[in-house]
Structure formats: structure tokens, C-alpha cells
Amino acid sequence: MDSKRYQAGQARLNELDPGAEQHLKDTFQAICPELADFIISFPFGEVLSREGLDFKTRELATISALTAMGNCQPQLASHIKGALHIGCQPQQIVEVILQMAVYAGFPAAINGMTVAKTVFQESGIIPTELSG
Amino acid sequence: MDSKRYQAGQARLNELDPGAEQHLKDTFQAICPELADFIISFPFGEVLSREGLDFKTRELATISALTAMGNCQPQLASHIKGALHIGCQPQQIVEVILQMAVYAGFPAAINGMTVAKTVFQESGIIPTELSG
Amino acid sequence: MDSKRYQAGQARLNELDPGAEQHLKDTFQAICPELADFIISFPFGEVLSREGLDFKTRELATISALTAMGNCQPQLASHIKGALHIGCQPQQIVEVILQMAVYAGFPAAINGMTVAKTVFQESGIIPTELSG
Amino acid sequence: MDSKRYQAGQARLNELDPGAEQHLKDTFQAICPELADFIISFPFGEVLSREGLDFKTRELATISALTAMGNCQPQLASHIKGALHIGCQPQQIVEVILQMAVYAGFPAAINGMTVAKTVFQESGIIPTELSG
Amino acid sequence: MDSKRYQAGQARLNELDPGAEQHLKDTFQAICPELADFIISFPFGEVLSREGLDFKTRELATISALTAMGNCQPQLASHIKGALHIGCQPQQIVEVILQMAVYAGFPAAINGMTVAKTVFQESGIIPTELSG
Amino acid sequence: MDSKRYQAGQARLNELDPGAEQHLKDTFQAICPELADFIISFPFGEVLSREGLDFKTRELATISALTAMGNCQPQLASHIKGALHIGCQPQQIVEVILQMAVYAGFPAAINGMTVAKTVFQESGIIPTELSG
Numbered sequence: 001m002d003s004k005r006y007q008a009g010q011a012r013l014n015e016l017d018p019g020a021e022q023h024l025k026d027t028f029q030a031i032c033p034e035l036a037d038f039i040i041s042f043p044f045g046e047v048l049s050r051e052g053l054d055f056k057t058r059e060l061a062t063i064s065a066l067t068a069m070g071n072c073q074p075q076l077a078s079h080i081k082g083a084l085h086i087g088c089q090p091q092q093i094v095e096v097i098l099q100m101a102v103y104a105g106f107p108a109a110i111n112g113m114t115v116a117k118t119v120f121q122e123s124g125i126i127p128t129e130l131s132g
Numbered sequence: 133m134d135s136k137r138y139q140a141g142q143a144r145l146n147e148l149d150p151g152a153e154q155h156l157k158d159t160f161q162a163i164c165p166e167l168a169d170f171i172i173s174f175p176f177g178e179v180l181s182r183e184g185l186d187f188k189t190r191e192l193a194t195i196s197a198l199t200a201m202g203n204c205q206p207q208l209a210s211h212i213k214g215a216l217h218i219g220c221q222p223q224q225i226v227e228v229i230l231q232m233a234v235y236a237g238f239p240a241a242i243n244g245m246t247v248a249k250t251v252f253q254e255s256g257i258i259p260t261e262l263s264g
Numbered sequence: 265m266d267s268k269r270y271q272a273g274q275a276r277l278n279e280l281d282p283g284a285e286q287h288l289k290d291t292f293q294a295i296c297p298e299l300a301d302f303i304i305s306f307p308f309g310e311v312l313s314r315e316g317l318d319f320k321t322r323e324l325a326t327i328s329a330l331t332a333m334g335n336c337q338p339q340l341a342s343h344i345k346g347a348l349h350i351g352c353q354p355q356q357i358v359e360v361i362l363q364m365a366v367y368a369g370f371p372a373a374i375n376g377m378t379v380a381k382t383v384f385q386e387s388g389i390i391p392t393e394l395s396g
Numbered sequence: 397m398d399s400k401r402y403q404a405g406q407a408r409l410n411e412l413d414p415g416a417e418q419h420l421k422d423t424f425q426a427i428c429p430e431l432a433d434f435i436i437s438f439p440f441g442e443v444l445s446r447e448g449l450d451f452k453t454r455e456l457a458t459i460s461a462l463t464a465m466g467n468c469q470p471q472l473a474s475h476i477k478g479a480l481h482i483g484c485q486p487q488q489i490v491e492v493i494l495q496m497a498v499y500a501g502f503p504a505a506i507n508g509m510t511v512a513k514t515v516f517q518e519s520g521i522i523p524t525e526l527s528g
Numbered sequence: 529m530d531s532k533r534y535q536a537g538q539a540r541l542n543e544l545d546p547g548a549e550q551h552l553k554d555t556f557q558a559i560c561p562e563l564a565d566f567i568i569s570f571p572f573g574e575v576l577s578r579e580g581l582d583f584k585t586r587e588l589a590t591i592s593a594l595t596a597m598g599n600c601q602p603q604l605a606s607h608i609k610g611a612l613h614i615g616c617q618p619q620q621i622v623e624v625i626l627q628m629a630v631y632a633g634f635p636a637a638i639n640g641m642t643v644a645k646t647v648f649q650e651s652g653i654i655p656t657e658l659s660g
Numbered sequence: 661m662d663s664k665r666y667q668a669g670q671a672r673l674n675e676l677d678p679g680a681e682q683h684l685k686d687t688f689q690a691i692c693p694e695l696a697d698f699i700i701s702f703p704f705g706e707v708l709s710r711e712g713l714d715f716k717t718r719e720l721a722t723i724s725a726l727t728a729m730g731n732c733q734p735q736l737a738s739h740i741k742g743a744l745h746i747g748c749q750p751q752q753i754v755e756v757i758l759q760m761a762v763y764a765g766f767p768a769a770i771n772g773m774t775v776a777k778t779v780f781q782e783s784g785i786i787p788t789e790l791s792g
Contacts, residue, residue, distance in 0.1 A: 027642075027645075028641060028645075030645070030648075030654040030655060030657075031622060031641060031644060031645045031648055031654055032622045032625075032626060032641055034626070035626060035629075035637065035638070035641055038626075038629065038634075038702075038706065038707075039634060039638075042234070042698075042702050042706075043234040043634055046698065046702075047230065047231055047233065047234050047698075048231070048234075050227060050230075052221075052223040052224065052226070052227045053192075053223070053224050053227035053228065053231075057189055057192060057224070058227070058228075058231060060185075060189060060192075060193055061192055061193055061195075061196035061228045061231060062196070062231070062235060063193075064193035064194070064196045064197045065196045065197050065199070065200035065232060065235050065236060066235065066635065067197070068197035068200055068201055068369075069200055069201070069235075069236065069467075069598075069635075070465075070467040070468065070599075071466075071467045071597075071598040071599045071635075071636075071639075072235075072598065072635035072636070072639065074635075074638075074639065075235075075634075075635040075638065075639075089184075091184040091185070092184065092185050092189070094184070094427060094428045095182060095184045095185035095190070096185065096190075096193045097428075098179065098182075098428060098430070098431060098434075099179055099180070099185075099190060099193060099194070100197060100369075101179065101369075101431075101434065102174070102175040102179050102180075102369060102370055103194060103197050103198060103201070103204075103207075103369045103370065103371060104197060104201065104368070104369045105332075105364075105365075105366060105367045105368045105369040105372070106366055106367065106434075106435060106439055106471075107367060107462065107465075107467075107468035107470075107471040108369070108467075108468070109431065110431070110435075110470075110471065111467075111468065111470065111471075113424060113427060113428055113431055114423075116427060117423075117424075117426070117427045120426075120427055126426040126427055127426060129426075159378075159381075160377060160381075162381070162384075162390040162391060162393075163358060163377060163380060163381045163384055163390055164358045164361075164362060164377055166362070167362060167365075167373065167374070167377055170362075170365065170370075170438075170442065170443075171370060171374075174434075174438050174442075175370055178434065178438075179434075198371065200633075201334075201371075201731075202335075202729075202731040202732065203333075203334040203335045203371075203372075203375075203730075203731045204334065204371035204372070204375065206371075206374075206375065207370075207371040207374065207375075226691060226692045229692075230692060230694070230695060230698075232633075233633075233695075233698065234633060234634055235633045235634065235635060236632070236633045237596075237628075237629075237630060237631045237632045237633040237636070238630055238631065238698075238699060238703055238735075239631060239726065239729075239731075239732035239734075239735040240633070240731075240732070241695065242695070242699075242734075242735065243731075243732065243734065243735075245688060245691060245692055245695055246687075248691060249687075249688075249690070249691045252690075252691055258690040258691055259690060261690075291774075291777075292773060292777075294777070294780075294786040294787060294789075295754060295773060295776060295777045295780055295786055296754045296757075296758060296773055298758070299758060299761075299769065299770070299773055302570075302574065302575075302758075302761065302766075303766060303770075306498070306566075306570050306574075307498040307766055310566065310570075311494065311495055311497065311498050311566075312495070312498075314491060314494075316485075316487040316488065316490070316491045317456075317487070317488050317491035317492065317495075321453055321456060321488070322491070322492075322495060324449075324453060324456075324457055325456055325457055325459075325460035325492045325495060326460070326495070326499060327457075328457035328458070328460045328461045329460045329461050329463070329464035329496060329499050329500060330499060330767065331461070332461035332464055332465055333464055333465070333499075333500065333730075333767075334731075335729075335730035335731045335767075335768075335771075336499075336730065336767035336768070336771065338767075338770075338771065339499075339766075339767040339770065339771075353448075355448040355449070356448065356449050356453070358448070359446060359448045359449035359454070360449065360453075360454075360457045362443065362446075363443055363444070363449075363454060363457060363458070364461060365443065366438070366439040366443050366444075367458060367461050367462060367465070367468075367471075368461060368465065464765075465599075466597075466599040466600065467598075467599045490559060490560045493560075494560060494562070494563060494566075496765075497563075497566065497765075498765060498766055499765045499766065499767060500764070500765045501728075501760075501761075501762060501763045501764045501765040501768070502566075502567060502571055502603075502762055502763065503594065503597075503599075503600035503602075503603040503763060504599075504600070504765070505563065506563070506567075506602075506603065507599075507600065507602065507603075509556060509559060509560055509563055510555075512559060513555075513556075513558070513559045516558075516559055522558040522559055523558060525558075570762070571762040575758065575759055575761065575762050576759070576762075578755060578758075580749075580751040580752065580754070580755045581720075581751070581752050581755035581756065581759075585717055585720060585752070585756075586755070586756075586759060588713075588717060588720075588721055589720055589721055589723075589724035589756045589759060590724070590759070590763060591721075592721035592722070592724045592725045593724045593725050593727070593728035593760060593763050593764060594763060595725070596725035596728055596729055597728055597729070597763075597764065600763075603763075617712075619712040619713070620712065620713050620717070622712070623710060623712045623713035623718070624713065624718075624721045626707065626710075627707055627708070627713075627718060627721060627722070628725060629707065630702070630703040630707050630708075631722055631725050631726060631729070631732075631735075632725060632729065
């Protein structure tokens with residue numbers, strides 16, 4: 001797995017989240033280690049590292065799709081964190097999620113915004129509430 | 133329906149597709165004219181005309197979500213046309229759709245690319261095939 | 265298949281569409297005749313014929329769900345026709361579909377309304393357009 | 397935001413859940429206050445307050461769609477509570493959810509019924525289990 | 529409910545999970561006891577007990593669909609447990625879930641694999657992690 | 661693109677449908693030739709050619725998922741044809757699709773069976789109807 005694709009994927013994933021490669025490997029080691037290899041080699045190594053669209057716009061497009069699909073909240077949280085890490089503005093992320101009220105309905109937008117709120121609180125972008 | 137929201141929506145929709153407002157009105161006139169009013173006033177007048185994210189990125193985010201959802205092909209075609217009309221590069225559109233192979237699966241990406249191919253052919257961006 | 269459940273289903277389906285039983289049988293005869301039997305016995309014979317909710321509201325709930333799911337347009341058309349046949353008002357059907365703009369997004373509502381428009385035209389509720 | 401639409405939405409939302417407006421404002425205040433405004437003005441102020449379909453049937457249609465979509469459980473719980481609050485019978489809600497086994501599959505109906513069970517327990521409609 | 533269909537369903541369900549019938553009855557007793565009857569009589573009694581496809585392949589097909597749909601995680605866990613119980617190999621289950629990366633996207637496969645990991649840990653197929 | 665992965669994918673795809681590689685290349689040549697490369701290298705070269713699950717069961721699992729997702733009918737038709745080509749029995753395909761009535765609802769099963777019916781007619785497995 002030290003192929004060129006894997007190395008390109010490592011580099012791309014590392015930009016989003018420096019600890020993600022090890023976390024993926026640890027998570028799936030006992031059940032399906034190839035899943036971590038595939039994630040790094042194909043999405044990150046072959047797709048997200050392509051030219052033709054800048055990485056920030058790629059992440060906003062991913063946040064849009066995951067909000068609309070509405071059943072991938074762990075991945076949505078990771079990509080919101082990653083988007084912030086590569087320099088997307090919080091307001092851009094909020095706008096993309098809000099826009100999904102139009103295309104996927106208000107529940108999708110509300111649930112996406114709730115994920116973003118948690119990530120923004122953990123990142124110190126907005127204050128954490130005292131309770132509940 | 134000459135409210136400020138409606139006028140903002142008219143202007144925004146007009147940027148994407150100058151004939152769309154009349155087409156929407158004609159389409160739903162006999163069954164539910166308020167649907168056309170709502171589309172113009174809320175998505176276009178209140179959401180897509182917001183600041184905080186440029187219009188081109190908004191359209192790429194919409195193309196991403198509609199490709200991932202996979203059941204809105206008329207709207208996907210309209211937004212691809214609109215994205216080209218406001219200056220998105222064809223390659224950016226292709227990249228967003230291709231990226232959905234990762235997040236929504238290959239069938240979603242293939243079906244989205246097929247819609248884009250038809251729009252690109254109609255727009256003269258790529259040549260029309262002789263048959264089939 | 266002359267069981268009590270099947271007979272209850274026949275009666276219920278017949279209320280919605282007098283030709284539907286034969287059409288279902290013909291459609292799936294060569295590939296899977298049990299599918300027609302199941303549709304008549306379980307959905308119509310056991311679920312839609314239950315007490316506790318009137319048939320008109322059941323049909324409006326089905327139209328709502330099929331519009332929101334967005335990938336069942338033949339079934340949506342059948343249930344709109346059936347709903348009209350048992351006495352749902354066209355305006356009630358329009359309202360349920362329009363409401364899905366809120367919960368499933370505007371594309372779902374637009375595509376559902378387009379199905380309803382065709383059914384309403386075929387039923388003479390709204391005039392057929394001369395072209396396009 | 398003291399527009400006529402917002403006021404109509406406040407009134408409609410207040411019928412379903414007297415505390416919801418403040419809860420929505422508090423929830424999204426730090427990240428996107430416009431989301432609460434939009435929810436009150438558009439879904440509640442412009443759609444759910446329309447004539448042509450009674451509010452109880454609107455809520456049953458929403459419960460149907462959210463059960464079928466299967467990825468909006470917080471919203472499903474809120475609308476079940478709201479439906480009870482405006483006078484829908486528990487049995488009507490149960491029937492709509494059960495019916496989704498037909499249109500969206502048994503997992504969707506089971507997961508929707510599980511949400512309803514929790515709401516019904518909290519509302520004292522059915523007894524709370526001692527454990528598990 | 530001592531019909532032939534119900535008895536066939538009992539037998540089939542019992543093969544997957546000997547405690548499931550009582551659990552289903554207990555779960556829905558207070559809100560909708562017919563849901564448990566329907567689950568046993570129709571899916572288990574009429575569909576999953578059919579000839580023409582062996583039970584192991586049926587369970588792998590169900591695991592595939594539930595992974596792809598992505599919003600039925602309790603049912604996915606139950607069917608993974610059941611598949612192991614009737615003799616599906618852990619590797620077959622892993623392969624079906626991994627394959628969904630292709631058809632439904634990586635988030636669906638990752639979330640399905642996470643469910644399988646928990647079931648495999650509970651079943652002693654893979655070791656439980658010490659933390660996190 | 662003459663890598664080992666691509667060659668493995670060519671071989672696997674060729675088993676399902678000998679003309680598919682050229683068709684894929686022709687279809688996306690003008691808009692995104694990498695999409696054809698990706699389809700051959702990743703799904704066919706890396707996933708569907710893995711050991712641990714036989715190819716027939718893989719195809720039945722794909723037919724199951726595509727039927728349940730309900731928005732990928734071109735891909736469903738291709739995989740039904742491919743499954744027949746590698747020796748899946750027509751009855752196995754019918755059973756998998758019928759089973760989706762349970763997990764994804766009757767509309768998904770009906771629409772999937774309609775796709776299978778067309779493929780079976782084209783393949784001479786069942787007779788073509790004279791009309792309609």
C-alpha cells in the first residue's frame with residue numbers, strides 16, 4: 001500500500017485531518033483493513049486530489065451532499081472539521097447547509113446545522129452552551 | 133407578489149436562466165400557481181441571493197446534492213445549465229459530479245454525468261454523437 | 265388466493281381503481297405472479313383496509329410519502345388517480361404535494377406536482393395544454 | 397421579522413407546540429439565526445397555514461413523509477407531539493406509521509413506531525416500561 | 529394469529545434469532561401489537577420462507593440493502609447477527625458491506641461496517657477494543 | 661491505465677458483459693474519460709474481483725441494493741443482465757427483488773420487478789407481450 005495513489009491519498013487526507021489516517025487504520029484493522037486502504041487510495045488519492053476544482057470547493061460540495069443525504073452524520077462532522085482546517089469560512093459552511101433546506105427539505109438542513117453547531121462549538125468558533 | 137423578496141428572486145433566477153420565471157409560471161398556472169411564487173420568493177429570493185457564499189459555489193453545491201440524491205434529474209439539468217450560464221467552468225461541474233461516486237456511489241455519479249453530458253451537448257461544449 | 269385477506273384486498277383496491285387487480289395480475293403474470301397476490305393481500309387486504317384512519321386520509325398520507333421519496337412516480341400517479349376516485353378533493357392533493365417542499369425539498373414537490381398535473385389533465389380537472 | 401408571514405408562522409407553530417419558537421431561536425442563535433426565522437416564516441407562515449387542507453391532515457401527511465424518509469427522527473418526534481397537541485388521535489398516528497411498512501418498508505415503519513412509542517410514553521398515552 | 533403464515537414466520541424468525549418473536553411482541557404490545565404480527569406473518573412467513581433462494585443469500589441481500597439505504601441501523605445489526613446465526617461467514621458479511629462503497633458511497637459502507645464491527649465484537653468474532 | 665487493477669477490472673467486467681468496457685469508454689469519452697477508468701479499476705478491479713464472496717452472490721447483493729435505492733434503474737438493468745450472464749437463475753433474481761418489498765417497500769419492489777421483466781423479455785426468458 002505504498003503505491004503512488006496511496007501516498008497521494010495520505011497527503012490529501014493529512015491536509016484535512018492530520019490524525020485521520022491512523023484513526024481509519026485503527027478503526028477497521030480487526031474487521032476490514034482494506035476499507036481504510038480503499039478510503040485513502042480512491043477517494044483521497046484519486047478523486048479529491050484531482051485538479052479542476054479547488055479543495056475548499058470540493059469540501060463544500062461534500063458538505064452539501066452529506067447534508068442532503070441526511071444519513072451520514074459522522075462523515076458530515078468530519079468534513080465540516082476538515083473544511084475549517086483547510087480554510088473554508090464558517091459562514092460558507094453555514095450557507096451550504098442552509099441552502100439544503102431548499103433542495104432536500106428543512107429537516108435535512110436542521111439536522112446538518114445541528115452537526116455543524118457541535119463542530120463549531122468544539123472548535124471554539126461559537127460558544128458552548130451551559131446546558132442541554 | 134411584487135414584494136421585495138419576489139423581486140430579489142426574479143433577479144437571481146434571471147441570472148441563471150432568463151426564461152425560467154415565465155416557464156415556471158406557465159407550468160404550474162393551472163394546478164398550483166403558488167408553487168412558482170414560492171420557488172421564486174423563497175429559494176431564489178431568500179436563500180440563493182444571500183451573501184456569505186458566491187453564486188457559483190452555491191450552484192456547484194446544488195449540483196453536488198442533486199447528483200447525490202439521484203431522483204431530481206430535471207432539476208439537475210436546469211442547475212447545470214444555470215451554472216454554465218453564470219460562468220462555472222464545465223470542468224468544475226464534471227469534478228463535482230465525479231466526486232459523488234465517493235459519497236453517493238457510482239450509479240449516482242454515472243447518472244449525474246449522463247445528465248451533464250446531455251446539457252453539454254445541447255450547449256455545444258462537447259460534440260453531439262451521431263447516434264445512440 | 266381466495267382467502268379472506270385477498271378478498272378484503274380486492275374490495276379495497278377496487279374502490280381505488282376498478283381495473284387495477286386485473287392489470288396487476290397481467291403485469292406480473294409471466295415473471296412473478298405472487299407479487300400481484302402480495303400487493304392485494306397485504307397492503308390492500310391487511311393495511312389499507314384497517315379501521316382507525318379513513319381511506320381518504322390514508323391516500324393523502326401515501327401521496328405525501330411517495331412525493332417525499334421521489335423515486336416512485338408510477339405509484340404516485342396511481343395513488344393520485346385513486347385518491348380522486350374515492351373523493352379526495354384536487355386541492356387537498358395539491359396541498360399535500362406542495363407541503364413536501366418543506367419536508368423533502370422543492371425538487372420533490374415540483375416533480376410530484378408534475379405527476380399530479382398529468383393526472384389532473386387526464387381526468388379533465390384542469391385543461392390539457394395545447395403543446396409541450 | 398415582525399412581518400405578516402412571520403406572525404402567521406408564530407401563530408401556526410404555537411398551535412403545535414407553545415415553546416417551539418423560543419427553542420428554535422435559542423438553538424440556532426449562535427450559528428444561523430436566519431434558520432429559525434425561515435422555519436417560522438416559510439413552512440409555518442406560508443405553507444402549513446394555508447387553507448385547502450385541515451391542519452390535522454397536514455400533520456398526518458408530515459408524519460407519513462418523515463417516517464418514509466427515515467432520517468429525520470427529531471422532526472418526526474416533534475410532529476407526533478404536535479399532532480397529538482392539535483387533536484389527532486393516537487390511533488391515527490399509529491395507522492399512518494404502520495402504513496409506511498407498505499410504501500417505505502418495514503424498517504422505516506418499525507423505526508417510526510419506536511419514535512411514536514417514546515412520544516406516547518412521555519405523553520402518558522401508553523405506560524412507560526419498567527426497564528429497557 | 530395461529531394461522532399457517534404466522535407459524536411459518538415464527539419458524540423462520542426463530543432460525544435467525546430465537547428470542548426475536550417475544551422481543552417484537554413486547555416492544556410493540558402497548559402501541560401497535562399488529563406490527564409484530566405483520567412482521568412475523570408477512571416478511572418472515574411469506575417472503576423470507578419462500579423457496580427459490582437460500583436463506584443465507586437472502587440475509588446477505590438484506591444486509592446489502594440495509595447498508596445501502598443507510599437509515600436502518602437497528603435492523604442492520606439484527607440481520608448481521610441473524611446471518612451469523614444461520615451460518616453466513618463473517619467474511620461474506622464484510623464483503624457485502626464493503627461492496628456498498630461502490631453502489632451507495634463510502635459513508636454508507638463505513639457506517640455499515642461500524643455496525644458490523646460492534647456485532648462482531650459482541651459475538652466474539654473480533655476482539656473488543658480496550659477504549660473508545 | 662494498463663495497470664494491474666485496470667486489467668483485473670477488465671477481466672471482471674468482461675465476465676458480466678463483454679461489450680461493457682467499450683460502451684463505458686464511448687459514453688464518457690467526450691465529457692469525463694476518467695469515469696470509465698475509475699469504474700473499471702475500482703469497482704470491478706478492486707472490489708468485485710475480491711475473494712471472500714462468490715461473484716453470483718455479489719451480483720444478487722447489488723441487485724438487492726439497487727432495487728432498494730430505487731433511483732438507479734439503468735444500473736439495475738445492467739446488473740440483472742450481468743447476473744444472468746454469469747449464471748444466476750432468473751428465480752434467484754426475482755426472489756431478491758420481491759424481498760425488497762419488505763425492506764424498501766412495495767413501490768421499490770414493483771419498479772425493480774418491472775426492470776427485471778424488461779430484461780427477461782429481451783433475454784427470451786419470458787415471452788414479450790403483444791402490446792402495452
